[in-house]
Amino acid sequence: MSTVDELPPAARARETRGRADWPELPRHPARRARAGWLAPRREISPAARWTLRALSLLVPLAVWVALSTSGRVDPTFLPTPAATWDAWWEMARSGELWTDTAASVRRVLLGFGLALLISVPLGFAMGTWRWALAALEPIIGLVRYWPAGAFIPLLIIWLGLGESSKLAVLVIGVVFFNTLMVAEAVRRVPQRLLEASMTLGATPGVLVRKVIFPYALPGIIDAARVNSAAAWNLVVIAELFAATSGLGYRIVRSGRFLQTDRIFAVLIVIGVIGILMDVGLRLLRDRIGRWTP
Amino acid sequence: MSAGLELAGVGKTFPGGARVLEGIDLSVAPGEFVCVAGASGSGKSTLLNLVAGLLEPTGGTVTWDGRPVTGPGPDRGLVCQTGELFPWRTVAANVAFGLELLRISRAERARRVRWYLEEVGLTAYADALPGSLSGGQRQRVAIARALACEPHVLLLDEPFGALDVQTKEDMQIFLRQVWRDTGTTVVMVTHDVEEAVFLAGRVVVLASDPGRVAADLPVDLPAERDLAVRRTPEFLALRTEVEDLVRLHHTAHTARRPG
Numbered sequence A: 001m002s003t004v005d006e007l008p009p010a011a012r013a014r015e016t017r018g019r020a021d022w023p024e025l026p027r028h029p030a031r032r033a034r035a036g037w038l039a040p041r042r043e044i045s046p047a048a049r050w051t052l053r054a055l056s057l058l059v060p061l062a063v064w065v066a067l068s069t070s071g072r073v074d075p076t077f078l079p080t081p082a083a084t085w086d087a088w089w090e091m092a093r094s095g096e097l098w099t100d101t102a103a104s105v106r107r108v109l110l111g112f113g114l115a116l117l118i119s120v121p122l123g124f125a126m127g128t129w130r131w132a133l134a135a136l137e138p139i140i141g142l143v144r145y146w147p148a149g150a151f152i153p154l155l156i157i158w159l160g161l162g163e164s165s166k167l168a169v170l171v172i173g174v175v176f177f178n179t180l181m182v183a184e185a186v187r188r189v190p191q192r193l194l195e196a197s198m199t200l201g202a203t204p205g206v207l208v209r210k211v212i213f214p215y216a217l218p219g220i221i222d223a224a225r226v227n228s229a230a231a232w233n234l235v236v237i238a239e240l241f242a243a244t245s246g247l248g249y250r251i252v253r254s255g256r257f258l259q260t261d262r263i264f265a266v267l268i269v270i271g272v273i274g275i276l277m278d279v280g281l282r283l284l285r286d287r288i289g290r291w292t293p
Numbered sequence B: 001m002s003a004g005l006e007l008a009g010v011g012k013t014f015p016g017g018a019r020v021l022e023g024i025d026l027s028v029a030p031g032e033f034v035c036v037a038g039a040s041g042s043g044k045s046t047l048l049n050l051v052a053g054l055l056e057p058t059g060g061t062v063t064w065d066g067r068p069v070t071g072p073g074p075d076r077g078l079v080c081q082t083g084e085l086f087p088w089r090t091v092a093a094n095v096a097f098g099l100e101l102l103r104i105s106r107a108e109r110a111r112r113v114r115w116y117l118e119e120v121g122l123t124a125y126a127d128a129l130p131g132s133l134s135g136g137q138r139q140r141v142a143i144a145r146a147l148a149c150e151p152h153v154l155l156l157d158e159p160f161g162a163l164d165v166q167t168k169e170d171m172q173i174f175l176r177q178v179w180r181d182t183g184t185t186v187v188m189v190t191h192d193v194e195e196a197v198f199l200a201g202r203v204v205v206l207a208s209d210p211g212r213v214a215a216d217l218p219v220d221l222p223a224e225r226d227l228a229v230r231r232t233p234e235f236l237a238l239r240t241e242v243e244d245l246v247r248l249h250h251t252a253h254t255a256r257r258p259g
């Protein structure tokens, strides 16, 4: 028996195929299948999940409480939670909180609704027809880099100090991003599905109504959900200028009188409304997009 | 002017200059079951897309009963390898899609959907969403959906290519049965020679580069076929013949590659 025959098969193959001088490949140490909390996408227990979710809110709250009650920070800079609650209660009782909230919510509904009315058809067309994509993508791709806030002085010159300039800020800030995101959602409709539909007798109109729209709808709602957060931010920014109502206006006014406790209270209200809006759209999306994987 | 599908001198060159098909002459009589076999890249899918009307030939004509094919339509139902279904529609609603586009009553539509679901053995899954089906079940839905429009010809592009061997056998027997029950014409593309010989009444072999008809062989096997047919000498002889043809035209195509 020659020495070559005594080697294990893999080593023997190496000897005979001119790879004799290759060093042994280092081996990984044995591992557990999905070890450690750094393993990507690893499931965590429901208890851990809910604990972390609670801590996510409670830790910042605790830091706030600790800092503000320590006596080392000027209460004008950082009001205590109790002072913030009192300020909230004061504004709620006088009714100004409700009129401000109603004014802001109304602007978001109108402005965001208008932005959707423009961007959904535009984006849908861009995702459906190559000619629409070619005609619109360059200009929208450019314009979306202009910050909506920078338009405020211009819009006040053009539209005055009334409602329309505030709505316009909102629309400008949302419409371009939403158009591109809707176009992307529509472009995800598989070509093969369109072809199969055509061999079942679908005309272009049928494709749009019965194939492209239902397929893209969950993606369109996702886009709206992301951009509703932007709309909510923008309305507050728009109200920082020359408004007489709204949560943004309330912040500016409180700032003028150094009422940081009021500013904090309004910020919390803005956050709560934002979360409610997000949860609502998420529920809608999950209902309509039940079929998505 | 002959009845059925007629391809006369059909060629397809893609805009980039790729000459994929050239001089394809092929006629398929109504009610025939024809399998097109050929190596990967020989232009089988392209051929089927031309018949479906999803592509336009750059040469020659494609006609059905003498009328030129000008675009896709429900008279030529196409089922592809992935069996694209409408994921938001239930199985029954998928099958109903083509019928919804026609002027027929709701009751008539429901009756037909029920019949085709029964035919493909998916009555129990009528209300299921495609996402919860197995690969074989999805293909059955895709086939039922195409058949519900009562096409002149059912075009199948490697419909069982992604299935495991057992499911594939079931589906082959199922497809023969559906063909006999509905009397529809079937043109099926496959690279599985055994499948082609088992299913078809005629096997067309495509040569590559550019794709053209290399052979057109009748399958003289009994109409009543079960899996045992595959062990008969006649079947094996034909299968070997077709396999050799496919290999021959494939090796001719890849000859310049070092072995």
Ligand SMILES: Nc1ncnc2c1ncn2[C@@H]1O[C@H](COP(=O)(O)OP(=O)(O)OP(=O)(O)O)[C@@H](O)[C@H]1O
Pocket: B014, B015, B016, B018, B020, B038, B039, B040, B041, B042, B043, B044, B045, B046, B047, B191
């Ligand atoms: N749209 C296209 N533009 C350019 N070339 C294409 C196009 N579609 C297909 N081809 C080319 O045509 C040739 C045949 O493609 P086709 O998909 O018809 O092959 P096939 O026989 O179906 O192969 P497979 O068995 O792998 O599915 C390939 O070389 C492919 O690259």
Ligand SMILES: [Mg+2]
Pocket: B044, B045, B046, B157
């Ligand atoms: Mg193919």
